Amino acid sequence: MLKDINLNAMNHFEAVARLGGISKAAEELGVSPSAVSQQIRQFEQQMGVRLFKREKRRLSLTLDGERLFQTTTQAFRMMRDVRSAIQRQRETRHFILRVSPSFAVRWLSPRLKSFLELAPNWDMRIDAAPDFSDFETEVVDLDLRYGEGGWTGLNEEPVVHDLVLPMCSPGYLEELRELSGDPIGQLRQARLIDSVKTHYRWDFWLARHGIMGERMIYPMRFDRSSMAIQLATDGAGVVLESTTLALNELERGALVPLSTAFEAIRFPAYWLVSPARHTSRRIVRIFSDWMREEGAAHDARAAALITSFGCRIREQRGRQLPGEEYLTE
Template sequence: MSNRLPPLTALRAFDAAARHMSFALAAAELNVTPAALSFQIKSLEDHLGQPLFHRKNRAVELTEAGRTLAPGAAEGFQTLTAAWNATRRLQDNTNLTVTAGPALTAKWFAPRLYEFARAHPEIDLRFSATLRRMDLERDDVDVAIRFGEGSDDGLYSRPVRKEWLTPVMSPEMAEQFPTPESLMKAPLIYDDSISFLRPSCDWPTWFRAMGINHTPVHGTHFSNADHAVDAALAGAGAVLGRRAMIVKDLAEGRLVAPFKVAIETQGRFRFLCLPGAETRPQIAAFRDWFFAEIEKTVHISDQFTIIPVEDIPPA
């Protein structure tokens, strides 16, 4: 048996048939006739010297050899496709695909993207609002904005300033609860999207930062940060709002932060792309715009005493 690799078309036919477990469906995917696909697989079996499929009346099954080959063939084509797409993107200076979490997309990016589009009409920007972990080598994504404390090994990673949190509410509610102590009786809103942070950045932690021993037991919980902020905007309660999610509403007076003490998380947003890709014109333009926009609201942080969460005594 020769060590020479078989033709790529034959391997492609096998990969499609192994994924679909159907010659007809595989042929449709590859836009060839079932007879042509069957011929390619037969040539692959001849090259190997043993069958890859058990052929039955209305179905096919992988042989032991087929089960051995299938994972490697699938991974090989995925890798080849990713490499090809990445190589094609090197020649593309007009399209840019960015992924960010739904809350950051809604509360931070969406109100500002008009400015980027106006400054860079030559760039076609696409946003994918998801928290799904992206593989920047395989997925059709150029830039990822992600929050947390994880490492970014193998990527270009530029961190944003650390996030802080402080109680925010509607102006009307702020009149009803003028002191930190009175907030113990206020309807509280919980942003559970950051419950993974350690040390915890939650209501009991903020109360301890204020020297108040209080552990709230009731309130409304939201899994998305933007929903929690929207509830506060509607007057449903006070939320421990994250800087990125509340800074525009604070600046424009829709929310107020009566108590000028914030707790600083150990997590932060990071601007991520493949190493070397940060110099591509559209990525560099988006990166520079992103960080310039952040700097426009840095002065709001100066209004607060910001306490690192690790400096707050545990419960």
């Protein structure tokens, strides 16, 4: 039975057979060569067979020794692998973040490398999902939420502002200018692309600007900003969208503001949200500090870009039209 086997002696046997000598085994095990030799003798006595042939001060495995070695070395290798895995798991620290899908792909992912350099030993998991975390039933450290704030019972901090304005491709803008020289007239002729889960939608924006009429329809509706932005980039219409998510397209000229006559609405859009008890966690503090710096740099970059187009920026804090339900982006 297994309890009758001297596991210490087996360990010495495996080391000698694997390394090819008593001295090397003794060095690995941290014992004297004589101690290794004694363990080998005891193990051979216990097994009732010779495990090594001793010829001219050299050791080689007998047939029985070879059979035993194949089994023991595999077992010890598996045990070492499991031990290493357990140690790595113990040393690895976990951070779980939930974030809205479009923001995760377009804004967060390109910046993650710099965060990982700050926390190289952390195992990071990101759930790109539109639903907010239920911190009482789910294992999540932090939410990076899109919205207007006001989540009861949770600690919240705005870290990225958004700038929203009508945008389209340069080619589509030229088509609209051929139809009308008036920005409002251009909108009346345009195909409007609607992002149905954004904070500012076309119906709210058009009403705020007094632009109404039978032609003001938006047949293209998407529940992901990335899809709406891509369609506008392809020249299919005008999108009322986030410069945070469309910053790359604006910087390389694939998208342009529809008109400098329309202000960009600026508001706190992306928030760090968690129970107050989570804010004391080291990784949450590290990520929060990093997000503040990245968010501030982004806000300055986006504002400079929009003003370079000649557009004005108007600060706004508030909901959509009364009665409209807020949806996550």
